[in-house]
Amino acid sequence: MNYLWAFVIGGLICAAGQVLIDLTALTPAKILVLFVTGGVVLSAVGLWEKVAEFAGAGALVPIVGFGHTLAQGMARAVAKEGFIGIFTGGFSACSGGVGASLLFAFFIALLTKPKSQS
Amino acid sequence: MNKVITFQKPVYINATSCVGGKKESEGPLAAGFDSLCKDDYFGMDTWEKAETEMQKRSLRLLLEKCGLKAEDVPLAFGGDLCDQITSTAFAYRDFPMSFLGQYGACSTMAQSMAAAACMVGAGYVQRAVAGASSHFCTAERQFRTPLAYGGKRTPTAQWTVTGAAHALLSDRGSGPMITRVFFGRIVDLGITDANNMGAAMAPAAADTIKNFLRQAGRQVDDYDRIFTGDLGKIGSTLLKQLLQKEGINLHNHQDCGLLIYDMENQNVQSGASGCGCSGCTLSAYIMPKLLKKEYKKILFIATGALLSPTSSMQKESIPSIAHLVEICAGEGDI
Amino acid sequence: MKITKREYKNMAQKASPPSHLAKNCLWAFMVGGAICVLGEGLFNFYKNMGFIISDSRLLASVTLVGLSGILTATGLYGKLAKKAGAGTLIPITGFANAVVSPSMEFKAEGLISGVGARMFIIAGPVIVYGVLASTIYGIFLYFVMPMLR
Numbered sequence: 001m002n003y004l005w006a007f008v009i010g011g012l013i014c015a016a017g018q019v020l021i022d023l024t025a026l027t028p029a030k031i032l033v034l035f036v037t038g039g040v041v042l043s044a045v046g047l048w049e050k051v052a053e054f055a056g057a058g059a060l061v062p063i064v065g066f067g068h069t070l071a072q073g074m075a076r077a078v079a080k081e082g083f084i085g086i087f088t089g090g091f092s093a094c095s096g097g098v099g100a101s102l103l104f105a106f107f108i109a110l111l112t113k114p115k116s117q118s
Numbered sequence: 119m120n121k122v123i124t125f126q127k128p129v130y131i132n133a134t135s136c137v138g139g140k141k142e143s144e145g146p147l148a149a150g151f152d153s154l155c156k157d158d159y160f161g162m163d164t165w166e167k168a169e170t171e172m173q174k175r176s177l178r179l180l181l182e183k184c185g186l187k188a189e190d191v192p193l194a195f196g197g198d199l200c201d202q203i204t205s206t207a208f209a210y211r212d213f214p215m216s217f218l219g220q221y222g223a224c225s226t227m228a229q230s231m232a233a234a235a236c237m238v239g240a241g242y243v244q245r246a247v248a249g250a251s252s253h254f255c256t257a258e259r260q261f262r263t264p265l266a267y268g269g270k271r272t273p274t275a276q277w278t279v280t281g282a283a284h285a286l287l288s289d290r291g292s293g294p295m296i297t298r299v300f301f302g303r304i305v306d307l308g309i310t311d312a313n314n315m316g317a318a319m320a321p322a323a324a325d326t327i328k329n330f331l332r333q334a335g336r337q338v339d340d341y342d343r344i345f346t347g348d349l350g351k352i353g354s355t356l357l358k359q360l361l362q363k364e365g366i367n368l369h370n371h372q373d374c375g376l377l378i379y380d381m382e383n384q385n386v387q388s389g390a391s392g393c394g395c396s397g398c399t400l401s402a403y404i405m406p407k408l409l410k411k412e413y414k415k416i417l418f419i420a421t422g423a424l425l426s427p428t429s430s431m432q433k434e435s436i437p438s439i440a441h442l443v444e445i446c447a448g449e450g451d452i
Numbered sequence: 453m454k455i456t457k458r459e460y461k462n463m464a465q466k467a468s469p470p471s472h473l474a475k476n477c478l479w480a481f482m483v484g485g486a487i488c489v490l491g492e493g494l495f496n497f498y499k500n501m502g503f504i505i506s507d508s509r510l511l512a513s514v515t516l517v518g519l520s521g522i523l524t525a526t527g528l529y530g531k532l533a534k535k536a537g538a539g540t541l542i543p544i545t546g547f548a549n550a551v552v553s554p555s556m557e558f559k560a561e562g563l564i565s566g567v568g569a570r571m572f573i574i575a576g577p578v579i580v581y582g583v584l585a586s587t588i589y590g591i592f593l594y595f596v597m598p599m600l601r
Contacts, residue, residue, distance in 0.1 A: 006492040007485035010543070014484025015477045017538030021270070022471040028269065028541055029574065033581045035542065040585035044592075057491030060509060061516065062484070062542045063578065070586035078593045086590035090583035097544060098579060100514040101551040102571065104521035109555035109567045112525045114165075114265040116158035116255055116280075118141050118385075164560045264557030266524045267574065268533025268540045268549050270476070273469045308457035309464060317464040321453055355467045363454060 002056050009051065009058035032063055039067020069093050122300045122333040123232075125239040128452065130291030131445070132245075135180035136401035137172050138394070139254070139280030145379045150402025151281075152179045158255060158280055165255035166205060169198060169282070173209035173251045176282040180247065184286050188213045191286070193237060195230035196249035197221050198393055199257050199278075206251065215247070224319075224348050225302070225422030226250035227283060227397035228441035232299035234287045235443070239296075244289050251282035252392030261312070261427055274314040276350045276391035279378060283397025294408040297452055298334060298444040302326040304424070306437040312423075312430045316353025316375070316388055319421040322438035323349060324360035326419055330442050331366065338368060342413040345404060346440070347396035347420030348375035350389030374399035374420075396420040404445075414451040418443045476537050483532065483539030491516055491543075513544050520545035524552040550574040 013035075020031050042048040048068040052059040059065055073093020077085030135152050143154035153175055155161075160168040160175075173196070181188060194213065197220035198205040210217045222229035230248035237243050257278040258265055287296065305325045309318040323346050331337065338344065349357055354373045361368050374396045375389035400418060407413045421440040429436075446452050455463075494515050498508035523529040529549050533540040540546050554573045558566035572579065 003489050003492055006488045010488025010491075011481035011485025011539075014539045014542045015481040017484075017542045018477045018480035019473070021538055022473050022476055028538075029577055031538075032541070032546075032578050036578050036582040037585040040582065040589055044589045057495055057512065058485075058488040061488045061491040061513070061544055063544065063547060064542075066544065066547070066578070067582055067585065070582050071589050074586040074590040075593060078590050083594060086587060086594055089590050090586040093586065094579065094582065096510040097513050097517060097547065100517045101521075101548045101575070104518055104548065105552045105555040105571055106567065108521050108525045108552050109559045112556055113163075113559075114255070114259075114553075114556050115527045116140065117258075117265060117527075117530065118144075166560075259557055263574065264553040266527060266530050266549070266553035266556050268524075268530045268536075268546065268553075270534055270537040273471060305453070307453070307455070307460040309461075314464070314468060317468060321455075321460065325453060352464075352467050352469075356463060359463060359467070360453065360455065 005055040006058035009055035013062040036067040039064035043068040043071035128295035129235040132286045133183040134285045134401035136283040136398040137176040147402040169205035169253040170208045172282040180284040194247040197226040223422030225420040226393040228420035235296045249284035250393035252394040277386040278392035279394040281394030281398040300442040302440040315423045316350035318436035319438040320353040320356035322440040326440040344417045348391040350375045480539035483536035487543040517548040520548035
């Protein structure tokens, strides 16, 4: 059941992104920013964790889930470290995904060369 | 107001050459290329070096066809799409001639030819080279996104040709000749979408064609074909509509951007673009037909969208230009 | 030209074919959904291995990032994205693609001013505005929430 919800919710979020690309003048970069900040807001109002409970990765793998992770991390940091948490919360929360991307990107860049397209 | 330049004595196109990459080798004009390389790196380690190498190969082939050495040619005009037209300038490290770099975006081939024709036609030099190149990969990384980045191309987008082309112009010869040139003026009808260059450039082409015909006292019917550089499907449609409004029926029009690739099967959306598009089509498709006298008289009009990544980000609209070269197959066809 | 910018804009819009919205959305839905299902599978895999939920979520993300990196390096991610559009853009794999592809591309300009300086040229805005939004949320939590209680 979780797999079905992951597919449906994840797919719908992506389809919504496609609608924005095709029907508005928004560039992909702007849509990503919209989705990630939207994720922070949806998480802050307590909605996204509820979606994540039944859709699992369907709510977390899209970039909206990245915003959710950021907001959750911030809430944890402020609860634990108080004022300092405001500065550390965001980056600590996204450090896993960003750190992994950075690591892979560096070594892939060392080992490969861009290919032409056709 | 820009003025048509008519040569008292025609300027001969002694030879043309063109070199293309992998996608061009799979297109309908492949047989017309002098050299095609299946490796878009052309044996180099960066895309920019590949484009320079492509220009060098095309230049060597051109000189070979004319039986000339680089020292025999005093002057060259050329350009490309890279920042500071390095691909072209670097290629001329190996060719000791006066070099005048041109930037006209995708109109560069016509701009170079027209400028070179003026210098030859005025008698300042006996011969001059005109050329242009573009490379899909140098253009993507400079104007759009990294090659490995995943993005969907819009239906209005055009595919940058990987190709270099050159022409040797001279004051003597017998073959196809340039009889008039017309340098376009900047036209901007407010298009801002950098993925719809055909729409941005069509008004410039229309402006150049309309004013040329009027000033030269010519009709569309005086020409076997009127070629534009890289308007693609959308730009071509718009050009015809714009000229229709001026009472001009452009019934014999073809666009190089619709000739160089197989529009059905090569996944190029609205068509081809890039300096190499009009240059390679001229050399691979138009010149052979002029030599066989299938065409007696044509107009070659290359169009350029004069935007930069910075101007796009600052939301400027796209000013465009179109330069025109009138070519006749032989003395009797003027 | 006897035509105003507004008239020409309308003409250009009419001449420009629209995107195939339904087809594009179906592709985005299917591919995006499939990537999420893969994420769910990875999450369950790590959870069954004994990791706690938050670690399993992170490990699933890291695995997706790694897979996307490999597909980007081989050029397959770009090929898939030509069809999938937002289906490959919106998932975390799209974020990884946005980090890996400029790193590969700009290696030609060196490890410092190429790879180092341009690695986040596309993904940067997501980090900047994501972290900024969460920081504003943090400020709200720390300063405003206590007053509301």
